Every structure is written in C-alpha cells, then in structure tokens.
Amino acid sequence: MIYYFSGTGNSKWIAEELARRTGDEVTNLAEFINDGPASVFAGMDETIGIVFPIYAWGAPLIVERFCQSITLAPGAFAFAVCSCGDEAGRAMKRFKKFYAYQSAWSLAMPNNYVVGFDVDSSELEQKKIHAAREKIESIAQAVLSHTNVYDVHEGAGAGVKTALVRPMFNTFARATKHFSVDETCNGCGLCARICPIRAIAMEGGKPAWVRKHCTQCLGCINRCPQRAIQYGTGTTKRGRYYFPSTQKD
Ligand SMILES: Cc1cc2nc3c(=O)[nH]c(=O)nc-3n(C[C@H](O)[C@H](O)[C@H](O)COP(=O)(O)O)c2cc1C
Numbered sequence: 001m002i003y004y005f006s007g008t009g010n011s012k013w014i015a016e017e018l019a020r021r022t023g024d025e026v027t028n029l030a031e032f033i034n035d036g037p038a039s040v041f042a043g044m045d046e047t048i049g050i051v052f053p054i055y056a057w058g059a060p061l062i063v064e065r066f067c068q069s070i071t072l073a074p075g076a077f078a079f080a081v082c083s084c085g086d087e088a089g090r091a092m093k094r095f096k097k098f099y100a101y102q103s104a105w106s107l108a109m110p111n112n113y114v115v116g117f118d119v120d121s122s123e124l125e126q127k128k129i130h131a132a133r134e135k136i137e138s139i140a141q142a143v144l145s146h147t148n149v150y151d152v153h154e155g156a157g158a159g160v161k162t163a164l165v166r167p168m169f170n171t172f173a174r175a176t177k178h179f180s181v182d183e184t185c186n187g188c189g190l191c192a193r194i195c196p197i198r199a200i201a202m203e204g205g206k207p208a209w210v211r212k213h214c215t216q217c218l219g220c221i222n223r224c225p226q227r228a229i230q231y232g233t234g235t236t237k238r239g240r241y242y243f244p245s246t247q248k249d
C-alpha cells in the first residue's frame with residue numbers, strides 16, 4: 001500500500017504514478033485519519049510507501065502523526081518519497097524517527113507555497129513534472145527490487161533549516177485567521193470539501209475557517225475556481241497552482 005498526503009495534487013500524482021508501476025494501491029492518509037484511529041501493519045515481505053509534500057524543510061505534522069500508528073514487521077520494505085518545490089532539508093533524516101524506512105527520495109515539483117512566493121513559471125512547472133516522471137520510473141524499479149537508496153536533495157544549510165525554521169513554521173505560521181474570502185466566492189463549497197483536516201465549514205453560503213490552526217496544505221487557496229481566497233495581503237497578486245489531473249469535487 002502507498003499512503004499519501006497532498007494539498008495541491010503533486011504528492012497524490014507521484015503516489016498514483018508509482019502505484020501504477022509497482023502494481024500497488026494508494027490511500028489518502030488524511031481520509032484514513034478522519035475515518036477513525038489509524039493503525040497500520042506492514043507484515044514480513046510486504047511493501048509500504050508514504051508520499052507527502054515538504055513544509056518548511058520538514059514533514060507535515062499530520063504525516064508524522066499518521067506514521068506513529070504504523071508497525072513494521074521485520075522483513076517489511078518501507079519507503080518514503082517527498083515532493084518539494086526545491087529542497088527538503090533534513091526532513092527525511094528526521095522523518096526516520098517516525099518511520100523506519102529503507103529507502104527515501106525527494107522529487108522537485110511545482111511550488112504551491114503562494115503564501116510566501118509566487119508560483120513557478122509554466123515552463124518550470126512542466127520541466128519539473130517531466131523530470132519527476134523519469135525519476136518515478138527509477139524509484140519504482142528500486143521499490144520492486146527492494147533496493148536501499150537515499151536520494152534526497154537536502155539543499156544548503158539543511159540542518160539549520162530543519163532544526164530551526166521547521167518548528168517555527170509549525171508554531172507561528174499555521175494560523176487560519178489570515179484566510180479571507182472576497183465577494184467573488186459563489187458558495188460552491190469546494191474548499192470545505194477538499195480540506196484534509198475539515199478546518200472549513202460553509203456558513204451562510206461562504207467558507208468559514210473553524211479551526212485556529214491548519215496544516216497549511218494550501219489546497220483551499222490554490223484550488224478555489226473563483227480565486228476568491230486570500231491569505232493576508234501577499235497572495236492577491238500571486239498565481240495559483242494545483243496538479244490538474246487530481247481535481248476532485
Ligand atoms: C506550507 C508549505 C511549506 C513549504 N515548504 C517548502 C520547503 O521547505 N521546501 C520546498 O522545496 N518546498 C516547500 N513547499 C512547496 C511544496 O513542498 C511543493 O510544492 C509540494 O510539491 C506540494 O505538494 P502537494 O501538491 O502534494 O501538496 C512548501 C509548501 C507549503 C504549502
């Protein structure tokens with residue numbers, strides 16, 4: 001089984017592309033958690049994979065929490081793949097504390113962090129997706145042959161970023177009070193339906209953020225068809241991104 005977490009579709013696409021090549025199945029780990037207490041067992045000779053995006057040079061807290069419910073039997077082959085705009089820092093080395101994988105990879109994918117930066121140019125988005133597709137092919141081969149690999153682009157200052165910036169992000173940068181919605185919202189409810197932690201409720205035909213903090217997956221802001229959602233004032237002039245093949249309504 002390949003479990004994934006994904007705000008804007010990159011990690012979901014990676015999980016699905018891998019599963020297609022390895023004959024595996026995929027499960028959205030957020031739905032798994034929302035449906036009740038998660039408990040996952042990977043037996044001897046079984047293969048288990050986790051695919052997720054990098055947030056501030058770390059794994060999302062929801063993914064760490066999910067991994068604490070996994071039991072790996074001796075002989076199970078465990079792997080992890082992260083998707084990031086550019087660099088993962090020491091995220092995957094830290095992640096091993098939660099999930100004792102044999103192999104780990106990073107894949108550069110289009111940037112979705114519109115709270116901090118603009119989206120990539122469409123040329124760069126296509127270039128990253130093309131390179132990722134080729135790398136997925138080699139990851140699938142390594143998974144099928146149970147080869148031990150650590151192929152993660154950590155980037156400069158990786159240790160400091162993961163040790164210092166990641167916890168600051170988790171403490172200070174996940175507040176939902178900065179989300180707002182303008183008059184172009186047509187009340188379609190997509191943002192509430194796709195929020196992986198059910199932090200959005202439709203109230204009077206408009207979304208309301210009903211939890212103080214969220215995972216900051218940025219699915220709501222990037223996928224709103226009306227571009228009606230902002231986070232503070234910085235996002236008004238920035239683009240939006242999601243992986244088109246993963247639309248679900
Ligand atoms: C809150 C947040 C923090 C991010 N931090 C990083 C980062 O530290 N390094 C990086 O290369 N990309 C970072 N990104 C970009 C995403 O990791 C990247 O776009 C990823 O492929 C998105 O995956 P998804 O579509 O499955 O959600 C961040 C994105 C978000 C939303």
Ligand code: SF4
Nearest residue numbers: 185186188189191224
């Ligand atoms: S997705 Fe956009 S248009 Fe639809 S309810 Fe949410 S904010 Fe409104």
Ligand code: SF4
Nearest residue numbers: 195214215217218220
């Ligand atoms: S509120 Fe938006 S950014 Fe936060 S978890 Fe839900 S969909 Fe993701």
